[in-house]
Amino acid sequence: MFLNIISIAIIVALSGYVTYYTYKQRKNLTCMAGMMIAMTNAMMSSVALGTVLGVMSDVELSTPTMIAVVFGMIVGYFTGKPISLMAALDGLGAGVMGGMMGAMLGVMLFPTKVSITIVFILAVFVIVNIVLLKVIDEEISSRIKKKEEREKQLKKPVFVSSTFLIVIVAFIAFSVVGSNYALSQFEEEIEDFTILPTIYEGDLTQQALINVELFSYEPNNIAIEAGEPTVLNFHGNDLLGCSRFIYSNDLDFRVNITPGESNFLELDGLEPGTYNYACTMNMYRGSITVY
DSSP states (O other), X not given: OHHHHHHHHHHXXXXXXXXXXXXXXXXXXXXHHHHHHHHHHHHHHHHHHHHHHHHHTTTOOHHHHHHHHHHHHHHHHHHHTTTOHHHHHHHHHHHHHHHHHHHHHHHHSOGGGHHHHHHHHHHHHHHHHHHHHHHHHHHHHHHOOSHHHHHHHHOOOHHHHHHHHHHHHHXXXXXHHHHHHHHHHHHHHHTTEEEOOXXXXXXXXXXXXXXXXXXXXXXXXXXXXXXXXXXXXXXEOSSOSGGGEEEETTTTXXXXXXXXXXXXXXXXXXXXXXXXXEETTSSSEEEEEEO
């Protein structure tokens, strides 16, 4: 959670600064340069924010998509509008595209790869924006004839250089911490990634059949009685993709389905409620309603 909050703060601050700096130098930027700047700023900020929000929302895609798209559109519009309406339109389109892609990536991430992926996306975001600021400076330099005017235009607040150093140090720290955390989490969770038995010889109080298809779980919702031990029979299709790897944070299991076989998972008596499960990419989902 701490990494997510820090990432959001960096994304908002850096994209906001690029927007502000572009506004300050708007008289020295061409329409073509403005289109490129608005598109890059909107795309990178919405992709990065969408990825983080997608991770935080677990399996729900609509909310992070809408927030990331709106944020990207705002960044793209206000970056491009001071230069030209065409640049603003380019920024709006890039914000929509980046927000959808980022949110989808965040929701689909394998749980053990979340931290390292966020660090990677954040690093790419920071690097691209630093290069973008340099591009703005070069564009300004090419349009300023006199040396005195060029030095005046290129004089930026100390914030930029200090931010660069802070971001580099933070990136290194996050990379080390994130990599170690992701590795430790993966090593712990892989031990619980079990292959279920294909033959069950115990007593069946109640059994629920779930057909594991290539692109779905059928039925995707089952109902069982509360307080009674239950055996889930995940019957695997002969051809399976990521749907064969099933995990549930609600029920605390992570299992590997054998294709073409019945796979039995024992559950103790559950409290009334709804328990969700999904494939490792969060593309295919199911739920268990306990009444």
